[in-house]
Amino acid sequence: TSLSHSRRVLNKGEILWKCCAISWWGGVQMGPPDPILGVTEAFKRDTNPKKMNLGVGAYRDDQGKPYVLNCVRKAEAVIAEKKLDKEYLPIGGLGEFAKACAQLALGADNEVLKSGRNITVQTISGTGSLRIGANFLSRFHGGPRDVYLPKPSWGNHTPIFRDAGMQLKAYRYYDPSTCGFDFKGALEDISKIPEQSVIVLHACAHNPTGVDPRPEQWKEISDLVKKRNLLVFFDMAYQGFASGDIDRDAWAVRHFIEQGHNIVLSQSFAKNMGLYGERVGGFTVVCKDAEEAKRVESQLKILIRPIYSNPPMNGARIATTILNTPELRAMWLEEVHGMANRIIKMREQLVAGLKKEGSSHNWQHVIDQIGMFCFTGLKPEQVERLTKEFSVYMTKDGRISMAGVSSGNVGYLAHGIHAVTK
Amino acid sequence: LALAMSIFSEVPQAPPVAVFKLTADFREDSHPQKVNLGVGAYRTDDSQPWVLPVVKKVERLIVEDSSLNHEYLPILGLPEFRSAASKVALGEDSAAIKDNRVGGVQALGGTGALRIGAEFLRRWYNGVNNTATPVYVSAPTWENHNAVFADAGFKDIRPYHYWDAAKRGLDLSGFLDDLEKAPEHSIFVLHACAHNPTGTDPSQDEWKKIAEIMKRRNLFVFFDSAYQGFASGSLEKDAWAIRFFVSEGFELLVAQSFSKNFGLYNERVGNLTVVARDNENLTRILSQMEKIVRTTWSNPPSQGARIVGKTLNCPELFAEWKDNVKTMADRVLLMRDQLKAKLQALGTPGTWDHITQQIGMFSFTGLNPKQVEFMIKEKHVYLMASGRINMCGLTTKNIDYVAQSIHEAVTKVQ
Numbered sequence: 133t134s135l136s137h138s139r140r141v142l143n144k145g146e147i148l149w150k151c152c153a154i155s156w157w158g159g160v161q162m163g164p165p166d167p168i169l170g171v172t173e174a175f176k177r178d179t180n181p182k183k184m185n186l187g188v189g190a191y192r193d194d195q196g197k198p199y200v201l202n203c204v205r206k207a208e209a210v211i212a213e214k215k216l217d218k219e220y221l222p223i224g225g226l227g228e229f230a231k232a233c234a235q236l237a238l239g240a241d242n243e244v245l246k247s248g249r250n251i252t253v254q255t256i257s258g259t260g261s262l263r264i265g266a267n268f269l270s271r272f273h274g275g276p277r278d279v280y281l282p283k284p285s286w287g288n289h290t291p292i293f294r295d296a297g298m299q300l301k302a303y304r305y306y307d308p309s310t311c312g313f314d315f316k317g318a319l320e321d322i323s324k325i326p327e328q329s330v331i332v333l334h335a336c337a338h339n340p341t342g343v344d345p346r347p348e349q350w351k352e353i354s355d356l357v358k359k360r361n362l363l364v365f366f367d368m369a370y371q372g373f374a375s376g377d378i379d380r381d382a383w384a385v386r387h388f389i390e391q392g393h394n395i396v397l398s399q400s401f402a403k404n405m406g407l408y409g410e411r412v413g414g415f416t417v418v419c420k421d422a423e424e425a426k427r428v429e430s431q432l433k434i435l436i437r438p439i440y441s442n443p444p445m446n447g448a449r450i451a452t453t454i455l456n457t458p459e460l461r462a463m464w465l466e467e468v469h470g471m472a473n474r475i476i477k478m479r480e481q482l483v484a485g486l487k488k489e490g491s492s493h494n495w496q497h498v499i500d501q502i503g504m505f506c507f508t509g510l511k512p513e514q515v516e517r518l519t520k521e522f523s524v525y526m527t528k529d530g531r532i533s534m535a536g537v538s539s540g541n542v543g544y545l546a547h548g549i550h551a552v553t554k
Numbered sequence: 555l556a557l558a559m560s561i562f563s564e565v566p567q568a569p570p571v572a573v574f575k576l577t578a579d580f581r582e583d584s585h586p587q588k589v590n591l592g593v594g595a596y597r598t599d600d601s602q603p604w605v606l607p608v609v610k611k612v613e614r615l616i617v618e619d620s621s622l623n624h625e626y627l628p629i630l631g632l633p634e635f636r637s638a639a640s641k642v643a644l645g646e647d648s649a650a651i652k653d654n655r656v657g658g659v660q661a662l663g664g665t666g667a668l669r670i671g672a673e674f675l676r677r678w679y680n681g682v683n684n685t686a687t688p689v690y691v692s693a694p695t696w697e698n699h700n701a702v703f704a705d706a707g708f709k710d711i712r713p714y715h716y717w718d719a720a721k722r723g724l725d726l727s728g729f730l731d732d733l734e735k736a737p738e739h740s741i742f743v744l745h746a747c748a749h750n751p752t753g754t755d756p757s758q759d760e761w762k763k764i765a766e767i768m769k770r771r772n773l774f775v776f777f778d779s780a781y782q783g784f785a786s787g788s789l790e791k792d793a794w795a796i797r798f799f800v801s802e803g804f805e806l807l808v809a810q811s812f813s814k815n816f817g818l819y820n821e822r823v824g825n826l827t828v829v830a831r832d833n834e835n836l837t838r839i840l841s842q843m844e845k846i847v848r849t850t851w852s853n854p855p856s857q858g859a860r861i862v863g864k865t866l867n868c869p870e871l872f873a874e875w876k877d878n879v880k881t882m883a884d885r886v887l888l889m890r891d892q893l894k895a896k897l898q899a900l901g902t903p904g905t906w907d908h909i910t911q912q913i914g915m916f917s918f919t920g921l922n923p924k925q926v927e928f929m930i931k932e933k934h935v936y937l938m939a940s941g942r943i944n945m946c947g948l949t950t951k952n953i954d955y956v957a958q959s960i961h962e963a964v965t966k967v968q
Binding site: 157159160161162163165166169190198200204208209212215217218219220221222223256257258259260263272274288291292294295402406407408409410411417419420424426427428430431433434435437438439440441442443444445446447 | 704
């Protein structure tokens with residue numbers, strides 16, 4: 133680019149900066165592309181008409197199109213009528229949103245809510261919630277700096293906690309030999325975690341594996357975690373999206389609270405309300421009592437203010453309107469159920485398709501796993517082939533987003549998977 | 555069966571953020587003549603928030619556009635917003651933009667832009683992870699600047715001379731002296747226009763002096779631009795300092811806010827403009843910005859960026875917006891004129907020229923903490939302990955009462 137200047141008269145500024153020897157940023161390394169979002173970018177560049185994007189976890193309808201929920205459209209119309217102003221929200225966000233958000237997770241009649249011993253703040257979707265939580269723990273948690281993630285976990289968990297100043301460790305979770313839950317391994321590892329360490333649990337629809345503990349397994353985990361005196365950090369990004377039932381998907385969270393764990397909890401409304409780009413989320417700390425909740429709240433505000441001052445209104449307003457308007461809430465529950473059902477159907481069709489292709493492998497895990505993602509069990513070389521030869525885009529760990537599968541392309545996907553695994 | 559010992563039993567109660575506490579106190583006050591001159595948001599002459607007509611129009615367009623959905627934006631934000639926002643700051647015919655060495659990072663308001671910029675500088679400026687690089691903020695400055703840089707990891711945040719309380723103006727010699735004495739490579743946070751909280755900006759000649767020293771001493775320029783258009787009513791005039799520094803060859807950052815000039819406070823619309831040496835540097839810088847954004851909020855909110863992007867990229871809407879901005883700026887200028895005139899008419903001791911010399915939303919009245927306390931407790935006129943008033947809180951209906959209150963504060967309280 134600097135050569136292109138040689139033909140014309142340089143202006144004073146150009147002469148001056150050409151004379152300044154060094155740029156400030158010579159030492160800045162090129163950052164690697166984000167593994168998950170990078171998949172979509174590669175997908176966009178592909179010209180194959182049969183290409184499939186099974187990378188990022190955003191729901192698609194059976195035509196492969198983004199789905200704006202009807203309850204969202206209706207809520208937007210209601211909000212537009214109100215002609216609201218654009219004044220700053222409080223640091224902790226829209227109060228009514230925080231309340232509805234906590235109620236959704238904990239159940240409206242939860243003792244925690246009644247006693248006011250939770251503090252819930254509106255956050256920038258799930259990521260923002262996790263980061264606030266991580267920053268809070270980094271600053272105030274007196275225990276070890278170690279955060280234990282399930283192996284594997286969402287790719288962004290590690291850098292979030294690391295950037296907040298925590299250290300990352302892992303407990304066994306996924307069993308590649310069964311493509312299921314390594315319950316024994318998890319219990320063994322958890323039993324060795326030093327007291328007061330932080331343990332991250334995926335509330336439902338584990339990302340990336342889709343493998344969730346069964347209720348009786350959750351009970352044992354809760355008992356063990358209590359015995360080890362660990363601080364539980366629940367990440368709930370798929371409430372409603374996993375089974376189709378919001379209460380069922382929140383069961384683990386509610387069980388832990390009932391068992392006396394004072395948890396911290398991140399919630400996202402990106403998937404279950406399709407509000408991805410509006411960045412709607414919540415962060416909750418369950419405290420000893422209301423007085424402690426007030427102290428914690430004051431410190432959360434001190435953390436939030438120098439990051440973004442206060443959160444965006446639009447998405448929180450939509451979510452609140454839906455949650456608090458009975459007919460919209462009913463509509464939402466139906467739509468969430470519908471999304472979850474379509475995913476379940478695609479799982480079934482994929483397995484049927486693989487059988488039809490003549491695959492001799494056991495694909496039961498595709499049906500047993502839950503939520504948006506499926507850990508196929510494909511190895512990196514197989515994934516690479518699937519991408520190169522069939523233009524099927526997914527992350528290297530073999531994870532596919534079932535939301536990207538439709539009745540129109542499930543056969544093609546089965547064909548491709550069979551081709552690289554036979 | 556709660557677990558025995560709470561892990562958070564030692565968490566101390568933090569003090570409330572002052573400016574929001576002021577508004578909270580104001581809300582609870584039932585005095586019929588109460589006036590809120592605290593938080594920096596525009597108000598009409600009826601003391602009402604104002605959703606800009608162009609914003610209403612564009613929001614309708616967005617609602618009616620059934621092709622729009624709520625999908626994730628890219629990590630760095632809405633492309634048409636980012637480029638338009640940087641263009642607003644640097645100008646239509648910016649050579650730097652033509653050279654492809656300008657990039658934008660959509661952020662959550664001006665705060666978010668500052669924070670991403672600060673995080674980037676801490677990681678990559680003046681070495682790698684050099685938390686010891688001094689960061690200079692003006693004395694006084696927006697109260698959140700300190701925390702933004704501290705929480706980004708900087709250990710050494712210092713004031714530079716700025717406000718001269720005695721002469722109620724810019725302490726230029728103190729400022730220039732600090733620039734001469736600052737360790738090389740120090741970061742300086744400069745207010746592009748409408749300095750918050752003093753409303754006192756350097757003149758063009760003064761900016762030139764500042765730039766000369768900064769260039770000679772290799773000091774880093776980080777502009778905070780929260781009031782472009784809002785200060786003078788002219789986008790170009792309010793961006794003069796930024797454009798001058800760019801033309802002088804600085805690699806710099808500009809944290810832009812569209813909260814005030816678009817009235818989009820609660821949609822959190824901001825942009826971190828990066829001016830780099832060349833496109834190759836810019837590319838690497840933006841790749842690292844992505845990593846920072848990804849662990850902070852993943853990707854930014856779409857609504858506000860759509861509104862601003864649409865407006866800036868459409869000539870008719872852009873013209874309408876500039877008009878709306880001028881409406882706000884003009885009302886503020888009118889209130890400045892009137893307040894000064896009334897204080898002079900009342901014979902209030904002291905000189906009040908600074909009220910009209912200062913620019914933007916805020917005025918540093920020069921009232922001391924005792925006088926401020928009097929204003930709040932006795933007169934129910936709410937302002938910051940620093941003596942800062944938000945001119946937007948003044949209206950033709952309350953200006954007499956406020957002028958009278960200031961008069962009493964100055965004459966009764968020392």
